[in-house]
Amino acid sequence: MEHPNQDNPVPPDLLNLRAKIDEVDHQILDLLVKRNEIIKEVASVKQQTGFGIRDFTRERELLENRGEIAETGGLRREVIESLFRVILWASRDKQASLNAAMPTDVDVKTIGIIGGLGGIGSLLTSMFEEVGHTVLIADLGTELSNVDVAEQSDVVVIAVPIEVTIDVIHEIGEHIRDDALLLDVTSTKTSPVEAMCAQSSCSVVGTHPLFGPSVHSLQGQRIALVPERVTDEWLSWLEQLLSARGLSVILTTSKEHDEAMGIVQVLTHQATEILGRTIQRLDVDIPKTLAFTSPIYLIDLLMAARHFAQSSNLYASIQMSNPETSRVLDALRSSGEELRTIVESNDRDAFNTMFEEVHQYFGTFSEQALEQSSFLIDRLVERG
Numbered sequence: 001m002e003h004p005n006q007d008n009p010v011p012p013d014l015l016n017l018r019a020k021i022d023e024v025d026h027q028i029l030d031l032l033v034k035r036n037e038i039i040k041e042v043a044s045v046k047q048q049t050g051f052g053i054r055d056f057t058r059e060r061e062l063l064e065n066r067g068e069i070a071e072t073g074g075l076r077r078e079v080i081e082s083l084f085r086v087i088l089w090a091s092r093d094k095q096a097s098l099n100a101a102m103p104t105d106v107d108v109k110t111i112g113i114i115g116g117l118g119g120i121g122s123l124l125t126s127m128f129e130e131v132g133h134t135v136l137i138a139d140l141g142t143e144l145s146n147v148d149v150a151e152q153s154d155v156v157v158i159a160v161p162i163e164v165t166i167d168v169i170h171e172i173g174e175h176i177r178d179d180a181l182l183l184d185v186t187s188t189k190t191s192p193v194e195a196m197c198a199q200s201s202c203s204v205v206g207t208h209p210l211f212g213p214s215v216h217s218l219q220g221q222r223i224a225l226v227p228e229r230v231t232d233e234w235l236s237w238l239e240q241l242l243s244a245r246g247l248s249v250i251l252t253t254s255k256e257h258d259e260a261m262g263i264v265q266v267l268t269h270q271a272t273e274i275l276g277r278t279i280q281r282l283d284v285d286i287p288k289t290l291a292f293t294s295p296i297y298l299i300d301l302l303m304a305a306r307h308f309a310q311s312s313n314l315y316a317s318i319q320m321s322n323p324e325t326s327r328v329l330d331a332l333r334s335s336g337e338e339l340r341t342i343v344e345s346n347d348r349d350a351f352n353t354m355f356e357e358v359h360q361y362f363g364t365f366s367e368q369a370l371e372q373s374s375f376l377i378d379r380l381v382e383r384g
Contacts, residue, residue, distance in 0.1 A: 032087070035087075035091075036094065039091050039094050039095060040094070040098065042091075042095065042100070043094070043095040043098035043099075043100035044098075044100075046095065046100040046101070047098075047099060047100050047101070047102065047103075047104060048104065050103070052101060053092050053095045053096060053100050053101050053244075053246070054092060059088055062084065062088070063081050063084055063085070063088075066080055066081065066084045067080060067081050082375065089219060089220070092219050092220075092246060093217045093219040093246065096218070096219055096244065096245055096246035097130070099130070099131055099244065100244075101240075101243060101244035102131055102240075102241075102244045106131060106132045106133075107237075108132055108133055108134060109133050109134070109154040109155055110133070110134045110135075110136060110152060110153050110154050110155070111128045111133050111134065111135050111136070111153060111154065111155040111156075111157065112135075112136040112137075112138065112149035112150065112152065112153030112155070112156045112157065113125055113128075113135060113136070113137055113138070113149070113157045113159055114138045114139070114146050114149055114150075114156070114157065114158050114159065114160060114168060114172070115138075115139055115158065115159035115160035115161075116135070116136075116137030116138065116139055116142075116159065117137060117139040117140070117142070118139070118159060118160070118213075119212070119213030119214070120159050120185055120209060120212075120213045121137070121139070121157075121159035122213065123213045123215075124157060124159060124185075125137065127218065127245055130245075131241065131244065131245070136148075136149045136152060136153055137149070146168060146171055146172050147171065147172055147175050149172075150172035150175040150176050151175050151176075151177075153176075153180065154177075154180055154181065155180065155181045155182075155183065156172065156176055156180060156181070156182050156183070157183045157184070157185065158172075158182075158183065158184040158185070158186075158192075159184075159185050161313065161314075161317060162186045162187065162188065162314075162317035162318070162321050163313075163317055163321075165184060165186050165192050165195075166191060166192065166195050169184070169192065169195045169196055169199050169200075170195070170199055173195075173196070173198075173199025173200040174199065174200070176200050176201075176202045177202060178201045178202055179202065180202045180203070181202060181203045181204075181205065181230070181234045181237075181238070182196050182200055182202050182203065182204050182205075183204075183205050183206070183207050183238075184196060184206055184207065185207055185208065185209055186206075186208065186321075187208055187261060187265060187317075187318050187321075187322075188257075188258055188261065188318075188321045188322050188323070189206040189208060189224075189226050189254040189257045189258055190254040190255065190258050190323060191321070192206055193206040193226055193228045193254050194254075196228075197228055197229050203229060203230040203231050203234045203235075204228050204229045204230060205225055205226060205227050205228065205230050205234070205235065205238060206225070206226035206228060206254065206257075207223060207224065207225055207226070208223065208224040208226075208257065208261075209221070209223045210222040210223060210224060210264075212310075217246070218245050218246045218247055219246035220246060220248060221246070221247055221248065222247070222248045222249075222250060223242055223247045223248070223249055223250070224250045224252050224257055225238070225239070225242075225249060225250065225251050225252070226252060226253060226254050226257060227251065228254070258322055258323055258324055259324055261318075261322055261324070262322055262324025262325065262327065262328045263328065265318050265319070265322070266318070266319050266322050266324065266325050266328045266329070267328050267332060269307070269315055269318065269319060270319065270328075270329060270332060271332065272303060272304050272307045273307070273315075275300060275304050276304040276305075276307065276308050279301075279304070286301070289301075295377040295380055295381060296377075298380060299376070299377075299380065338354075339354070342354065
């Protein structure tokens with residue numbers, strides 16, 4: 001319903017045009033509902049035939065076709081392609097929720113999740129139950145103990161905070177059946193994987209979901225697997241299950257994983273924390289700066305505020321448990337001191353040299369970054 005401003009009422013002709021736009025929007029929504037019903041049939045066919053949820057060839061052809069039609073009709077190709085990328089993502093997500101990539105005859109397992117009432121534990125519980133597995137939970141205040149779950153489960157998942165993960169491994173290791181599978185979900189892998197292998201005789205795979213429990217969908221999210229000591233049957237089972245739920249599986253080693261996380265997590269989190277702490281110490285009037293904000297400042301500010309709205313213990317554990325932390329933070333401090341010296345001495349030549357060296361290091365990724373970050377900026381400005 002329109003609420004015209006008394007000082008500047010909405011023109012009647014505009015009201016009529018808005019009504020026509022509403023009618024078209026409702027038709028679009030009706031068509032998306034119809035499309036979603038067809039997706040249910042697609043999911044059924046894919047499950048019966050084992051075709052797989054994602055077809056990259058089909059997606060490329062579809063986006064190209066919709067882009068050409070858009071241009072013919074006077075619409076911007078990139079806008080319509082962005083719209084259909086979202087529609088395709090929703091389609092894949094729907095198919096995954098309908099178990100399109102799972103075999104019709106699922107071998108039901110009993111899966112025990114220690115820490116199952118926590119954020120990531122709850123997410124994993126839903127994921128396993130949605131594909132038909134039985135889930136047992138041990139957590140603070142539950143009827144089942146950690147040892148109970150370890151003894152009764154085909155698959156045991158340790159989803160407790162990093163700082164107590166090793167203690168839990170020592171507690172339950174000897175109680176896990178030799179033919180079972182043991183997983184953890186910590187963000188560092190070297191110590192947990194070594195402990196799981198030392199304390200048990202079962203198959204062991206270290207895992208690291210590269211996302212938090214607040215994600216809206218698992219579609220396209222990444223998960224790292226460290227198959228340290230595992231049978232082919234268990235590894236195949238785990239990869240199939242995770243892929244069927246829309247996750248992108250990365251097979252790696254503990255060393256390779258922890259080195260990568262030193263950059264992906266330690267460096268990123270520390271830089272974000274430095275930004276947030278500096279804003280606080282400068283007593284920045286945040287609402288006032290938002291009146292002058294650039295898209296890049298807004299993105300940085302959003303990420304910093306998001307960071308500090310979450311668990312401090314989680315971020316402390318991530319940075320304090322990674323064996324690469326000291327090396328990474330030494331490099332961060334050194335780079336900060338170098339740049340401060342360059343800027344305070346007004347050495348423009350040194351600044352340009354540094355800038356070009358980093359640009360050359362990023363190489364062709366720079367062009368990809370310009371394209372993808374422009375897309376993010378456009379979406380952020382649209383929501384403004």
